[in-house]
Amino acid sequence: MTLPSSQFPDLRNRGVLVTGGGSGIGAALVEAFARQGARVAFVDIAEEPSRALCERLAAETGPHFIPADLRDVEAARNAAEAAAAALGSVHVLVNNAARDDRQTLEAVTEQSWDEGLAVNLRHYFFMSQAIAPHMRRQGGGSIINFSSIAFMLNMPEIPTYATAKAGIIGLTKSLAGKLGPDNIRVNAVLPGMIVTERQRRLWLDDEAIARMQERQCLKRMLIADDLVGPCLFLASDSSAAMTAQTMIIDGGVF
Template identity: 75%
Template sequence: MPVSRVQFHDLKDRCVLITGGGSGIGAALVEGFLRQGARVAFVDIDERASRALTERLSGETGIAPQFIHADLRDIEALQAAALKAADVLGAIHVLVNNAARDDRQELDAVSAASWDESQAVNLRHVFFMSQAVAPHMRLSGGGSIVNFSSIAYLLNMGEIPAYATAKAGIVGLTKSLAGKLGPENIRVNAILPGMIVTERQKRLWLDDAAIARMQERQCLKRSLTADDLVGPCLFLASDCSSGMTAQIMIIDGGAL
């Protein structure tokens, strides 16, 4: 059943903030929540892709998500984006920390600067956006934070040491935030995607041979796409998972 036909009725009118929502997995999440009737704002650095997404969804659904331009590596800009989202939405019930960039780099080529850049792009903003949004969730009586990690850190992939470290760190951060925020009825969980075939992945890293190798490893013999992550994210955001926190959900077609 297509995700667009699966209804989580409690998500209607919920206020949702998504990072990295302009393209790829993030764009699928923006659309998925919008089609549930949620009020959606998203943060992205790519203004062109984000405005194109907003125009498309507005034309198809009659409802436009709110695009907030910001560089999540800039903590002050991130905090300002969270405030703007709360101002536009009126509250924030759901935060999806999706933004990431899986750059490849050989071990000997990693520098202090490239390492710090990877942590800023993939890990640091997850904490600071959660920190910025938590007060708004308290005012709403609770909420759900969904962090996107990856199975990459479990696969011994030698070309992504900084990225793998960041994605492992997100799991630890998820556990810590869940422990801190649980008494305030704020749940924190993580999704670990497997190999998701997006246009960016095909352009930069994936060829037919790489896709075939992963499909051979998977129990499900098909490529996973961004749409495969929408349903799990909607579930974690909804009251269907009201007793679930500090957990990870692996969506990899059975590769592990």
């Protein structure tokens, strides 16, 4: 992993909570914040990769792993409180956890629809709701919500996922309006085709990656590390006047 070399001194010793931090983009963010000297906690349902990440980063500012199924609202709330207790405070919340399952229009059921929104949207609100009082007490903070350009690509096999990712933009703006008077900033990041191990295993082959690179201005494969710099910026005081905004990181598709 090649992380950006930029340093954000104001992130040192700040409490950072990342959801879905055990692998993929989330793991890259956990490592990056730890290397900035932040106190990091992350939530994930997958225990094996999460514990492996903690072991690998033990020599850094070791992250605190909180196992939880964020589809369960009470579990999400409990995880938020556990993170606040472990870190002493939470200055940055990164709502990253998601799952881009494919499903045809005809195959969607009421149950699968509700499941998709629970995995990809609902916990963003309830984690933010639970963490906001902690940020308010310390005078402010930054919430970073992960959306995706997927909802703008007219992809036919992701109706629930696309709905959730579009909804995250609306949620971001609403939370920014509510929390701005408390000096809590809320912004969204929209990744393009980020090639992770999971994406390679489930959805992407060399042909699909090449097709997207043809659409990109930057003719290279995007990886999880490409999200690190933008998130460090949004978490830091460098973006102190930025809220209710969306930042697209897609190599120039849009």
